[in-house]
Amino acid sequence: MPIENTCLHRVFLARAAEHAGKPAICWGESEVSYHQLSEQVCRVAAALISVQGVRPGDRVGLWHHNAPEFVAAYYGILAAGAVVVPINNFLKPAEVEHMVRDADLHVLLSDPELIASAAELTTTFPALRLLPVADVLAGSPATAAGVVDRAPQDLAVIIYTSGTTGRPKGAMLTHGNLLHNVRSCEVVLEAVEGDRLAVMLPLFHSFMMTVGMILPLSVGGSIVLVRSLHPPKNAVLEIIRHQATILPAVPQFFRALSGAGTKETLPLRVCVSGGAPLPGEILREFEAATGLPLIEGYGLSETSPVASLNPIHGQRKAGSVGLPIGGVEMAIWDEAGSALANHETGEIVIRGGNVMQGYWNQPEATAQVLQNGWFRTGDIGHRDADGYYFITDRKKDMLLVNGINVYPREIEEVIYQFPGVREAAVIGKPDARRGEMPVAFFAAVEGQHIDVKAVSAFLKERLADYKVPRKFIELPALPRTATGKILKTALREHTVE
Secondary structure (H helix, E strand, O other), X not given: OOHHHOOHHHHHHHHHHHOOOOEEEEEOOEEEEHHHHHHHHHHHHHHHHHHOOOOOOOEEEEEOOOOHHHHHHHHHHHHOOOEEEEOOOOOOHHHHHHHHHHHOOXXXXXXXXXXXXXXXXXXXXXXXXXXEHHHHXXXXXXXXXXXXXXXXXXXXXXXXXXXXXXXXXXXXXXXXHHHHHHHHXXXXXXXXXXXXXXXXXXXXXXXXXXXXXXXXXXXXXXXXXXXXXXXXXXXXXXXXXXXXXXXXXXXXXXXXXXXXXXXXXXXXXXXXXXXXXXXXXHHHHHHHHHOOOEEEEEEOHHHOOEEEEOXXXXXXXXXXXXXXXXXXXXXXXXXXXXXXXOOOOEEEEEEEOOOOOEEOOOHHHHHHHEEOOEEEEEXXXXXXXOOOEEEEEOOOOOEEEOOEEEOHHHHHHHHOOOOOEEEEEEEEEEEOOOEEEEEEEEEEOOOOOOOHHHHHHHHHOOOOHHHOOOEEEEOOOXXXXXXXXXXXHHHHHHHHO
């Protein structure tokens, strides 16, 4: 049966039956076979159904660090007929509360490192049940007999992506959306059962979820789950040890790896850059140092996520996010929604089986971005005469820190909670290691003094560490436009001075 006509967990179980003794996951010194992983998936599904009372369509949270247990839990939730709600493991409990409430989570799967943070949520949500994945996997074996079938149009994942209002929105992805994207990536990356995908980024990230986890397990390949990225030499050693063939990562990793290996020492055949724009300097540096093709792509959580890639064998254009992948259409629109010609700059829009069904519980936000089957990305760019797409600007105010979306409004709202702050604004500053770093500007209430260190500590208690500005600048007043809006262009100029 074509994978587009079934569901994610049935595709995995079919591959597990075909490759029972083959490694599904390589993890440090150990390996998890397809047979072992399929048993674990069934255990999780049985525990959710029989013990937790989870029913088809229920949302189940997954707050877990990268480990084989994440994979077992992800597919186990699906096998129970439920919807996976992956949670960024860098977030603090206060940031997770909205997701628990919005998705109406009653069960949350977690790991020992996060279970204490998860327990804090039960103060606000007494009915929330915490389930350590390791405890479930230590239980008695279960069979695939209890696996719940789902249709392609059924919801599989709700992945929360920050919004410009600072309130995360849940992008609804169906089994069909994700399998459509996996099939397209399989073709464009020429992925086969002999491939091993190196996973260096968090699995809650949509890029890693689809390309690093679902893709290999859908074609009968293997996941090389890298345990440690620091120093980069550790990651290289694991890639070599487990003979990884495809490496999807963000640009910063490729810069770090440029001096860590060559085509002769690295088993990789292709590298894929996503999650943030790939500077031409890093592309040229990496390919010159390693002799390996580094192809840049583009996508969003709302598109499952991959929408375009530079070709492996064709022309790779520096600064371009490539061509639309199979089954995906892209276009450039003006503000009125009319298509623009080559070389004209406008908003990038996407259409295809990979596009989300909408935002969970947010019909108005959905209507703003889904129009006549097209998804309005909010990203600005153009298309050249060869059909290659280029991004010239990004969603207003959004930052990309280590490949993760950060919206200044969310940080600003927390700064405003600090006693004595009159006004605040956050902008992004280029950073060689992180891609960008948040910089905060603020002005104090007249007559008050604000301790910058105290503000930083205040934010660290309430925000994920990567969102906390590395620099705070106090001004007598923030520059504003004639209509009273904070003039962020002037603040950007201030950081250059």
